Amino acid sequence: MKIIGIAASLHAGSFINRLLEAAGGELPEGVDFAVWQGLGEIPPYAAGPVPASARELAGLVAAGDAVLMTAPEHSLLPAELTYALDWMSAHDGLSGKHVAVMSASARACGAMWAQAELYKQLQGAGAVVMGAELVISPTRRHFGEDGRLTDSDLRDQVRAVIGQLCPAEVMEPALSL
Template identity: 65%
Template sequence: MRIIGIAASLHAGSFVNRLLTAVGRELPPGVRFGCWRHLAEVPPYVPGPPPEPVAGLLRSLDEADGLVLTAPEHSLLPAELTHTLGWLSAFGALAGKHAAVMSASARACGAMWAQAELYKELSAAGAVVMGGELVLSPVCPHFDEKGRLVACYLRDQVLDVIRQLCPVSVGQPVFGDSARREPAFSA
């Protein structure tokens, strides 16, 4: 199984980027994971051939079994993510694709609003959408020095979303070997 991750933030050290990397470490054995980090390079959709960053993502998604998106708490999606989803929708890249969405916020309503926007965009593009709204206390540590999830309640919520995206077959190892690996490929 192969999963592509996209963080809806242009800031490398942002919470949603760190969350996406941590999600990749929580995937079950045998799942290959790669983060697509070209969001800032995507122009608004216009009919015609896709620009190279989008063409690369289209190729990666064609070979992938699923997609994980992490988004900030804002009720409006970042313009770059909206542009990217517009391109993917126009080329039918999300039709039937499983997409897990995680939005994080210190307030429940912020995560809920971001989640609703992503669900709407992805569903309109034909994706099979699943996910969770992660409510985070700004005073709690969420990651260790290696970027792994340490907050048990957050890790449990992330694992619930991963189980929806990558159901474990009988006899397979359990989820959550967070010390296991780095992302397996570059999208």
């Protein structure tokens, strides 16, 4: 099984980019994970030739079995993410694809609003959408020096989202630790 990761942030060190990378460390054995880094290169959708960045994304998503996305901590989606979804929607790149969305915010409604907007766009593109709004505490340490999740509650929540994408026979051995 192969999962494609897409973070809805253009900031390399953002919490949601780090969360997506850390989620890759929580995958069961035998599940491949590739994070797409080209969000900043996606132009607005326009009829005509498909730009290289949109072709790269479409090829990666088509080759994967599922997609794991992180929505921003605030209520607005970056324009580039909307462009990427527009390109994929126009070419049925998400039709029937299982997509899990994680969003984390210290503010009560930030994650909920961002995730709701992303769900709407993904469902409009034909994706099968699932996921969870993760509640984070700004007073707790979430990542270790190695980038892995240190907060056991957050790790359990991330594993539950991953479990929505992976078949049961893949999940059982890895998450029964």
